[in-house]
Amino acid sequence: MPVWFTKSRTITHHLNRKVGFMGIIHQNFWISSSSSMQPSSLSSIFIPGIDEDHSTPHIFPFNSSIISRFSLQRFKSTKAASQLAQLYSTDDDDHDNSQVLDFPGGKVTYISEMRFLSESNVKRIPCYRVLDDNGEIIIGSDYEQLSEEIAVKMYSNMVTLQMMDTIFYEAQRQGRISFYLTSTGEEAINIASAAALSADDIILPQYREPGILLWRGFTIQEFANQCFGNKDDYGKGRQMPIHYGSKKHNFVTISSPIATQLPQAVGIAYSLKMDKKDACVVTYTGDGGTSEGDFHAALNFAAVTEAPVVFICRNNGWAISTHISEQFRSDGIVVRGRAYGIRSIRVDGNDALAVYSAIHAARKMAISEQRPVLVEALSYRVGHHSTSDDSTKYRPVDEIDYWKVERNPVNRFRKWVERYGWWSEEEESELRGSIKKQLLQAIQVAEKTEKPPLKNLFSDVYDIPPPNLREQEKELRETINRHPQDYPSDIPQ
Amino acid sequence: MAMSTGLRRCGRRLVASVCNNREVSFSTTCQGNNVIQQLQHGQLQETGKSLNLCSAINQALHIALETDPRSYVFGEDVSFGGVFRCTAGLAEKFGKKRVFNTPLCEQGIVGFGIGLAAMDNRAIVEIQFADYIFPAFDQIVNEAAKFRYRSGNQFNCGGLTIRTPYGAVGHGGHYHSQSPEAFFCHVPGIKVVVPRSPREAKGLLLSSIRDQNPVIFFEPKWLYRLAVEEVPEHDYMLPLSEAEVIQEGSDITLVGWGAQLSVMEQACFDAEKEGISCELIDLKTLMPWDKETVEASVRKTGRLLISHEAPVTGGFGAEISASIVERCFLRLEAPVARICGLDTPFPLVFEPFYVPNKNKILDAIKSTVNY
Ligand SMILES: Cc1ncc(C[n+]2csc(CCOP(=O)(O)OP(=O)(O)O)c2C)c(N)n1
Ligand SMILES: [Mg+2]
Numbered sequence: 001m002p003v004w005f006t007k008s009r010t011i012t013h014h015l016n017r018k019v020g021f022m023g024i025i026h027q028n029f030w031i032s033s034s035s036s037m038q039p040s041s042l043s044s045i046f047i048p049g050i051d052e053d054h055s056t057p058h059i060f061p062f063n064s065s066i067i068s069r070f071s072l073q074r075f076k077s078t079k080a081a082s083q084l085a086q087l088y089s090t091d092d093d094d095h096d097n098s099q100v101l102d103f104p105g106g107k108v109t110y111i112s113e114m115r116f117l118s119e120s121n122v123k124r125i126p127c128y129r130v131l132d133d134n135g136e137i138i139i140g141s142d143y144e145q146l147s148e149e150i151a152v153k154m155y156s157n158m159v160t161l162q163m164m165d166t167i168f169y170e171a172q173r174q175g176r177i178s179f180y181l182t183s184t185g186e187e188a189i190n191i192a193s194a195a196a197l198s199a200d201d202i203i204l205p206q207y208r209e210p211g212i213l214l215w216r217g218f219t220i221q222e223f224a225n226q227c228f229g230n231k232d233d234y235g236k237g238r239q240m241p242i243h244y245g246s247k248k249h250n251f252v253t254i255s256s257p258i259a260t261q262l263p264q265a266v267g268i269a270y271s272l273k274m275d276k277k278d279a280c281v282v283t284y285t286g287d288g289g290t291s292e293g294d295f296h297a298a299l300n301f302a303a304v305t306e307a308p309v310v311f312i313c314r315n316n317g318w319a320i321s322t323h324i325s326e327q328f329r330s331d332g333i334v335v336r337g338r339a340y341g342i343r344s345i346r347v348d349g350n351d352a353l354a355v356y357s358a359i360h361a362a363r364k365m366a367i368s369e370q371r372p373v374l375v376e377a378l379s380y381r382v383g384h385h386s387t388s389d390d391s392t393k394y395r396p397v398d399e400i401d402y403w404k405v406e407r408n409p410v411n412r413f414r415k416w417v418e419r420y421g422w423w424s425e426e427e428e429s430e431l432r433g434s435i436k437k438q439l440l441q442a443i444q445v446a447e448k449t450e451k452p453p454l455k456n457l458f459s460d461v462y463d464i465p466p467p468n469l470r471e472q473e474k475e476l477r478e479t480i481n482r483h484p485q486d487y488p489s490d491i492p493q
Numbered sequence: 494m495a496m497s498t499g500l501r502r503c504g505r506r507l508v509a510s511v512c513n514n515r516e517v518s519f520s521t522t523c524q525g526n527n528v529i530q531q532l533q534h535g536q537l538q539e540t541g542k543s544l545n546l547c548s549a550i551n552q553a554l555h556i557a558l559e560t561d562p563r564s565y566v567f568g569e570d571v572s573f574g575g576v577f578r579c580t581a582g583l584a585e586k587f588g589k590k591r592v593f594n595t596p597l598c599e600q601g602i603v604g605f606g607i608g609l610a611a612m613d614n615r616a617i618v619e620i621q622f623a624d625y626i627f628p629a630f631d632q633i634v635n636e637a638a639k640f641r642y643r644s645g646n647q648f649n650c651g652g653l654t655i656r657t658p659y660g661a662v663g664h665g666g667h668y669h670s671q672s673p674e675a676f677f678c679h680v681p682g683i684k685v686v687v688p689r690s691p692r693e694a695k696g697l698l699l700s701s702i703r704d705q706n707p708v709i710f711f712e713p714k715w716l717y718r719l720a721v722e723e724v725p726e727h728d729y730m731l732p733l734s735e736a737e738v739i740q741e742g743s744d745i746t747l748v749g750w751g752a753q754l755s756v757m758e759q760a761c762f763d764a765e766k767e768g769i770s771c772e773l774i775d776l777k778t779l780m781p782w783d784k785e786t787v788e789a790s791v792r793k794t795g796r797l798l799i800s801h802e803a804p805v806t807g808g809f810g811a812e813i814s815a816s817i818v819e820r821c822f823l824r825l826e827a828p829v830a831r832i833c834g835l836d837t838p839f840p841l842v843f844e845p846f847y848v849p850n851k852n853k854i855l856d857a858i859k860s861t862v863n864y
Binding site: 291322476 | 593597627665668850
């Protein structure tokens with residue numbers, strides 16, 4: 001560095017005249033982006049202002065603090081440097097007016113170099129984490145401390161979710177339910193995000209977030225009822241398994257089409273805003289979901305309407321067989337917030353404490369400042385996409401195992417909870433035994449419970465069935481009388 | 494039990510799996526354990542391999558990519574073979590530049606396909622389920638359909654073909670079961686094609702791909718594995734906008750398409766036992782459709798029944814009915830019957846009640862004939 005520094009004056013001047021400083025930076029960006037976002041060794045030469053251990057996100061060349069630090073330290077007395085400082089600074093009000101365009105949204109500085117913004121940052125946005133791989137708090141971490149009660153409930157819920165997935169998945173394999181989809185690997189995102197919210201916050205899920213319902217008290221029996229489509233299913237047997245919904249838990253019913261919930265979440269948030277509620281909306285999407293037009297619509301609407309909504313993107317690496325490298329470029333989801341004017345953070349989705357703390361802070365900002373926040377949680381879909389999928393067809397088993405074993409979010413959180421003496425092997429086996437019993441019992445009960453009555457085929461299409469439906473119901477009942485053998489006898493008529 | 498509900502449903506899946514186990518042709522009607530062979534339209538030109546519908550589609554895609562170097566196949570998850578395996582082996586054979594995964598964005602898939610097609614390429618796109626075609630509705634309705642017309646034929650996207658699986662499967666619920674063909678039949682500029690069997694699928698898909706207009710090709714996903722038929726191995730095309738009389742009869746004309754034809758075929762068979770002779774027509778192309786074939790048949794039989802899985806109100810059956818009433822009013826001996834899906838969203842546990850099953854059709858055949 002010092003070597004470079006002593007030469008910086010002439011080099012900078014030269015660069016500035018010939019191609020512009022950013023021109024060189026660009027070449028470097030090209031190199032770094034083509035090597036899939038790995039920090040290139042060149043970056044330390046060309047971006048001397050950025051320390052390797054700098055703990056805040058590097059958003060060069062947009063971040064004025066980095067630029068000014070850069071210019072102050074490196075270019076104190078050169079003319080080029082002061083020009084640069086001006087060019088890259090957004091806070092500087094002493095503009096030469098002829099160099100500034102007053103444009104809606106703030107002053108825009110004119111520059112004479114033709115300069116394209118790079119397609120991505122040199123360094124990836126860092127990932128906020130609190131617990132290390134051994135479940136120990138990393139010294140100096142910024143986090144919300146959990147009470148024993150909350151911590152134990154979180155851990156128990158994570159285990160419950162895991163076991164529910166295992167047993168329901170098996171039930172599908174046995175042909176007892178028609179479909180299932182696990183949240184394996186994403187237990188921390190599920191439970192910790194739920195734990196950081198209040199019960200009044202309204203959830204618009206994608207489909208891999210049943211943990212929120214679990215946290216809010218939706219019972220194992222209620223889960224089973226939905227999967228079996230019996231008369232106690234709140235959806236009245238109309239939707240496929242896992243499409244849960246519960247008004248009393250402020251959990252809006254899941255719909256299979258991807259990303260449709262996102263703009264709806266903003267509308268709900270706007271209503272909370274207008275009603276001055278002390279609550280926000282939290283909506284979830286997968287990495288795949290961010291490619292839909294609705295994702296763009298949602299973020300833009302949220303920013304423009306200043307809606308209290310927290311977007312949580314579970315970036316689990318895969319959308320069925322499509323890897324994120326085929327889904328998007330640049331640095332994932334977190335960087336998109338800024339383009340819309342939305343605060344964003346990247347968090348380790350397998351660190352329950354980090355997820356909890358980030359969502360806790362995001363919620364607070366969303367409500368007290370009435371603004372949207374975007375959270376990208378890095379994780380991995382350890383299970384197959386669903387019971388209709390075999391993921392070994394398109395991804396290496398090693399990769400799955402690595403995330404399942406080395407990066408297991410439940411084990412990591414358990415180590416932390418145990419460290420406080422809040423959890424023991426004894427409690428573990430007791431919990432597992434009791435959950436298993438509840439699950440098996442719930443399945444049995446759900447299976448035996450009557451199906452929803454036939455009238456539910458026609459109700460709720462509209463608030464009141466119109467004549468065409470009344471007529472069709474009458475005709476159907478006549479048909480059933482003529483051919484009872486054609487119809488399942490377990491649907492009460 | 495949810496599964497048994499599906500299995501019990503009007504014996505339909507059972508019939509199909511019996512057919513499947515015996516590896517007999519799609520046009521075979523099965524009644525319990527009886528398997529009754531019926532000879533189909535003409536003999537096979539050349540004996541091909543026994544293929545299911547999924548493999549027949551796959552073969553057509555191989556041929557399309559092989560015979561036209563400017564053809565492309567893409568969509569969500571197509572690279573590893575697609576969630577239904579219809580695109581298996583294509584990426585390996587033709588490379589990731591011509592066969593690729595897209596981001597999860599249907600409007601992007603179709604819009605990109607329109608652009609590619611506008612440059613004289615064949616864009617063969619997959620929408621993972623017909624239920625998920627709606628984000629692309631604008632691109633299809635306002636763009637693909639009008640690309641030629643609005644430019645005075647300076648531009649066109651005729652090379653666009655949208656493949657998408659549609660219809661009931663026994664456990665698909667709202668979003669893995671729908672039959673949205675009627676929406677697209679209401680859009681001048683788009684062709685809509687639905688094959689009923691493996692052999693048909695291959696020939697019609699190749700025609701759709703090579704047609705000079707954007708085509709939506711709805712694939713009956715219920716038949717992907719269940720319908721097995723001898724499929725000629727060579728490159729062949731079946732004409733669009735030509736319906737086919739797949740069974741001749743004199744008392745009533747039955748019109749359908751896709752997977753529903755197999756249900757109608759069973760109803761015809763049962764009606765035959767009661768002395769009613771049914772003429773069964775596969776429409777194949779819904780837009781622009783072959784009115785002449787249907788009209789000629791109704792002129793002969795004097796009666797018409799249409800059956801489709803989509804909700805009855807505003808379904809394509811309504812269009813057929815209106816057109817035939819216009820043309821054959823004085824010849825009709827009974828009102829046109831429509832046996833279709835109910836005017837509800839497609840339901841999960843109530844699926845057996847929702848679908849236009851064999852006995853609903855049979856009852857309607859009888860009451861129409863006895864009107
Ligand atoms: C509009 C739409 N297109 C396609 C699908 C089919 N589909 C279901 S899930 C899925 C992948 C979603 O991936 P992601 O958003 O990353 O969520 P994950 O499954 O990884 O949790 C796809 C393509 C759909 N449900 N909706
Ligand atoms: Mg994903």
